[in-house]
Amino acid sequence: MKLNLILFSLLIVFALVKINAHHLYRVNHHALEIEKRKTIDLKDEQNQLLIQESSKSGNGRISEYAKSKLKMNPPEKKQKRIIK
């Protein structure tokens, strides 16, 4: 009778542990999914930044800025002097 009671208690404990483990697994899995989504978002952001960097560092844009904002222009023929 005593043994049966002990075994029954153990059964209850193990059942509770199993339920708790399953619950923890689901919580962790959910957290993992959130992290995975963050990874994808960061990857998208990285792509976005790479595209931005590529378009902003384009020669066309730089020369346009140099001419319009910095007033830089290639020297004319008369302004050139080649030193021997």
Next chain:
Amino acid sequence: MRSKIKKNHEFFELSKFRRRFMLLVLLTLFCILFSRAFFLQGMQKDFLQQEGFERSNRNIELYAYRGKIYDRNNQILAASETVRSITMEPNRVEFKKGDKNKLANLLGIKIKYLNKKLKSKRNHIYLKRKVDPKIASKILALKIPGISTEKDYRRTYPDQEISAHVVGFSGNDGNGLEGVEYKKNDFLSGTHGYKKILIDARRRVVDNLSEVSVPVDGKDVHLTIDKRLQHIAFQSLKKTINDSEAISGSAILIDSKTGEILTMVNYPSFNPNERMRTRSPFVKNRVITDAFEPGSTMKPISIAAALEKRVVNVNTKIDTGNGFYKVGRTQITDTKPHGVISVKEILQTSSNIGVTKIAEKLSKKYLWQTYSNFGIGNLTGSSLPGESKGVMRDYSSWKARDHFSASYGYSVSTTVAQLARAYTPFANKGEIKNLRLFKNDPIKIGQRVLSIKTSEAVLKIMESVTEEGGTAIQASIPGYRVAGKTGTARQFVKGVGYGKPGERKYNASFVGLAPASNPKFIMAITIEDPSKGSNYGGVVAGPIFRRVVAEALKIYSIPQDEIEIKDETDNEKKEI
């Protein structure tokens, strides 16, 4: 007295009737419950299980990224960026005052279209796909019930029209339609995956179910294109075409040692980021698709054939007469009479009569074989879609006229890319190189088509073209020796022929090599019908070569040749 008083347990004892009644009620309730359970678990099992699955299981698509396209310096030429698609559940939509107009304005759609969509009987519809994320967040800020957004991807080309012809573009479904996007579609596009997930009552993902297909991202493609030079070439071409009021132009710059394509530009061009791109008449990559009669740019090859066969040498004198020469019924002319000139001068002055007289000494078969060895009538190896082989009929069908006209670039047609490739033997001691656009493609060993001596001799002669007295002095680059050949060919129009004088259209071309001491770059340029100012290849295309190759020499740190540098200010001082 005692018998009349009920005992405690007797007091609570039910009557027989009550007891039976209660038993009957309980039995009936049990029967109802049992039959309900039987009905649900036995007869409705499949339906209920299905409903349960639908509520707790979800299929999620796992997006596979399309590979990026890079230039040789790892600068992005094409990549996918995140955008939003605006979705609507028509049954749930409720507009507050003014929201409908705001939504239509933000999406750039008409109210009529929105109303039509609202009448849809479907539960989930797309209002607009691939919307800018900033606009999407403005729409979400309106907080219209039933309107939501979904993540989507759009292909973006930061270089816009500059590299449009090389890179191409892809359609809304993500598949490549033109250029590298089309050619390398299988390589670039990955395989989307999916997984089945279990969600709880709060719609949180709590487990992965067994069915999972892992997404495989597309691979990146690295081109041999140099974005910096591509920009310079495009701007130079654009300026020349606008200044000379030409119809169009194409140019290609290659590394003469490896055959790598450094720039490949066409103008007019199109913007691959715009939706109407497919309707543009300028989608074709004319560097490889459009064949034209190359004119005098063929002469170095004809002279190389004669030198190789030893029917002439560099100093052989040839009488070009008074600038008119008749072969059969065909009149061959020079721009002016040159009299008796050497083979070197024939190339320097671009004498048609001189080259014809040299070609007379060679058989049709030998000339045809030489042109074929130089890649005329063959693909260049760039492996881009739509490449033309050009036109070079078999020598057996050549008439007497074709024999001579081919020697100065008529009766055969080539693409700009073929022309650039045809000059690689002069830069590689007689070896022709295949063109290469993809960095990971293996370098093929060049094929010898000329002896070292002949290739060096022709290169030396071509240097005189960009020197004083040559036809392409505009292509010379201070500090470097430049070799090259101009071409000004009449355009053949179907039904009209070459046209009457004054109504003729021309293709102005130039193919150059620099530095001539050890050529690193070959650039071929053609401008279609320059109508303002000169239409000579040297005058129109020469400056493009000068601008682009001068920058290329600087960027790639190619040491200057040991030549005397003229001080441009000296002339000005003398004038004063």
